Amino acid sequence: MTDHVTDPEAASVANFAHEMGVLKRLRRAGWWQAGVRDPESVAEHSLRVAQLAALIAAEEGADPARAAYLGLWHDSQETRITDLPHSARPYLGKANNETITRDQVAYLPDAAAKTVSEAVVEYEAQGTLEARCAKDADKLECLLQALEYRAAGHQYVQKWIDSSRAGLGTTFAARVADAALTGSPMAWHDQAQP
Numbered sequence: 768m769t770d771h772v773t774d775p776e777a778a779s780v781a782n783f784a785h786e787m788g789v790l791k792r793l794r795r796a797g798w799w800q801a802g803v804r805d806p807e808s809v810a811e812h813s814l815r816v817a818q819l820a821a822l823i824a825a826e827e828g829a830d831p832a833r834a835a836y837l838g839l840w841h842d843s844q845e846t847r848i849t850d851l852p853h854s855a856r857p858y859l860g861k862a863n864n865e866t867i868t869r870d871q872v873a874y875l876p877d878a879a880a881k882t883v884s885e886a887v888v889e890y891e892a893q894g895t896l897e898a899r900c901a902k903d904a905d906k907l908e909c910l911l912q913a914l915e916y917r918a919a920g921h922q923y924v925q926k927w928i929d930s931s932r933a934g935l936g937t938t939f940a941a942r943v944a945d946a947a948l949t950g951s952p953m954a955w956h957d958q959a960q961p
Contacts, residue, residue, distance in 0.1 A: 820904035903940035
């Protein structure tokens with residue numbers, strides 16, 4: 768093995784990427800309370816949040832790329848605090864996502880750290896239409912996941928469906944939720960053409 772000098776900026780990004788890889792193994796803990804033995808990972812959730820954020824933003828007249836970007840980072844702090852079910856939150860201090868993100872990106876190159884930090888600050892502040900679309904995408908994704916788990920036989924998911932639907936603020940996200948509530952998680956398959 769040859770000795771070589773490590774590029775500190777590249778190494779910091781590699782280290783950060785390894786930390787973000789934890790999201791692929793971290794399960795969404797609230798679903799265990801509903802009896803889901805092997806729930807989705809935080810990374811799986813975040814992917815569909817980003818996709819939905821782009822679609823909602825496109826229909827709401829916001830920037831789809833920015834909304835997707837915000838959705839991509841919305842749960843990145845869970846590498847440090849895990850995914851806590853709502854029932855645990857009253858017993859724990861509220862972690863500030865902006866502070867956690869600041870600590871996560873502390874060793875990244877300036878431009879990389881800034882882009883992640885700004886995305887989290889914007890998402891948490893909810894002051895832009897893109898942030899509101901990303902927040903609605905988070906709620907809508909939870910609703911869709913609950914419907915999929917219910918279709919798979921998990922009967923204790925109604926409170927996730929109800930709270931997710933009640934939390935939607937954009938017109939298009941509400942329309943999608945209502946369509947999902949009256950449709951089937953397999954409707955896309957029935958419409959697929961060979």
